[in-house]
Amino acid sequence: MGLQNRGLTIVAILTTGLALANCVGTTDSGGSPTSPSQQQAGSVTGSSAANFIEAEGLIQSLTGSCPDLSLVVAARQVRTTSATEFNRIPCTLLQNGIDVEAEGTLDASGVLVAREVQPDEVNRAGTVAGLIGTCPDRRFNVDGTSVVALASTRFDDLSCVTLRDGLRVEVRGIRKADASLLLTRVKLREDTPGPRPQEQRVEGALTDLGGVCPARSFSVAGRPVTTTASTRFDDTKCADLQVGIRVEVRGFSQANGSIEATRVSKRTRSAMAARRRENHRGGGPRRLADVRSVA
Numbered sequence: 001m002g003l004q005n006r007g008l009t010i011v012a013i014l015t016t017g018l019a020l021a022n023c024v025g026t027t028d029s030g031g032s033p034t035s036p037s038q039q040q041a042g043s044v045t046g047s048s049a050a051n052f053i054e055a056e057g058l059i060q061s062l063t064g065s066c067p068d069l070s071l072v073v074a075a076r077q078v079r080t081t082s083a084t085e086f087n088r089i090p091c092t093l094l095q096n097g098i099d100v101e102a103e104g105t106l107d108a109s110g111v112l113v114a115r116e117v118q119p120d121e122v123n124r125a126g127t128v129a130g131l132i133g134t135c136p137d138r139r140f141n142v143d144g145t146s147v148v149a150l151a152s153t154r155f156d157d158l159s160c161v162t163l164r165d166g167l168r169v170e171v172r173g174i175r176k177a178d179a180s181l182l183l184t185r186v187k188l189r190e191d192t193p194g195p196r197p198q199e200q201r202v203e204g205a206l207t208d209l210g211g212v213c214p215a216r217s218f219s220v221a222g223r224p225v226t227t228t229a230s231t232r233f234d235d236t237k238c239a240d241l242q243v244g245i246r247v248e249v250r251g252f253s254q255a256n257g258s259i260e261a262t263r264v265s266k267r268t269r270s271a272m273a274a275r276r277r278e279n280h281r282g283g284g285p286r287r288l289a290d291v292r293s294v295a
Helices: 002-024 034-039 267-284
Strands: 054-063 066-074 075-079 099-106 112-119 122-136 137-142 145-149 155-156 168-175 181-188 200-212 215-220 221-227 232-234 248-253 260-266 290-292
Touching: 066 099, 075 099, 099 168, 122 181, 145 168, 200 221, 221 248
Parallel strands: 075 112, 145 181, 155 181, 200 290, 221 260, 232 260
Antiparallel strands: 054 066, 054 099, 066 075, 099 112, 122 137, 122 168, 137 145, 168 181, 200 215, 200 248, 215 221, 248 260
C-alpha cells in the first residue's frame, strides 16, 4: 500500500503541474504571460525567431529617393533601405498606384522595414493594337488592356523596334490603380500572323566600345550594336564589356542598320567547344540571320 500511495502522489503532482502550465503559459520578451493559442499563432519574438510580416496592396504616399523610400501599403507604413531586395522591378520604377507586396520586420516605431519588395504581376495575351510612342517608351492595347513598355521591359522573339500593330503577343506586367500594366516582359506568340521579325546574330571580337550602362554601343563583325536596360548578359555583365573580348550578340535590326541587342553572350573557349559539339550532334548550327566574323 505504501508504494501504491507514493505512486498516486507522483501522478497527482505531474497532473497538477501540467494544468498550471496550460493556465499560466509562457512569457513573452516583455514578461507578460502568453496563452498556448498565442504561441501557436507565431507571436514569439526575439532575435532567434524574428517575425516577418507582409503588406500587399497599392503604393500610396511615396516619398524619398532610391533606395531610401517611405511609402504606405495596405495602410501600413513601409520603409526601404540599401539592404532591401527589389525583385522583378527596379527601385526607380516604384510609384504611387502600383500593386506590390512588401515583406520585412517592424522597427521600434511600428514601421515595416522591407527586406523584399516585389510587384503583383498579371498576364495578358492578344493582338497589339493602337501602338504609339517611340522606343523605349511604347504604349498599346492587348486584349482590351492598356499597357506601357519601358526601357527595362524584356522582349522575347522581338524587340521594342520591331513591335507593331497586328502582332500576337503574351505580356506580363505590374498592375496599376487604373488597371493598366507596366510591362516587365513581352513575348511574341507562335500564331502571330504575317512575317515574323527576323532575329539577327553576330559573333566576333568586340570593338569601338562606347556609352554608359545600360546604354552601351560597340561593333561586332563590323556591325554596330546597342544595348538597353532589357538586354540580357550571359557569362558577363554590361559593366564588364571591354574591347577585344569575343561575344555573340542576338537582336533585331533598327532603321539605321544597327542591332538592338536582346542578348549578349561572352564566348569563352569552353563555351565555343560545347557549341561545336552541340552543332556536330545536331547536324549543324541553327541558322537565324547569321553574320560571322573570321577575326
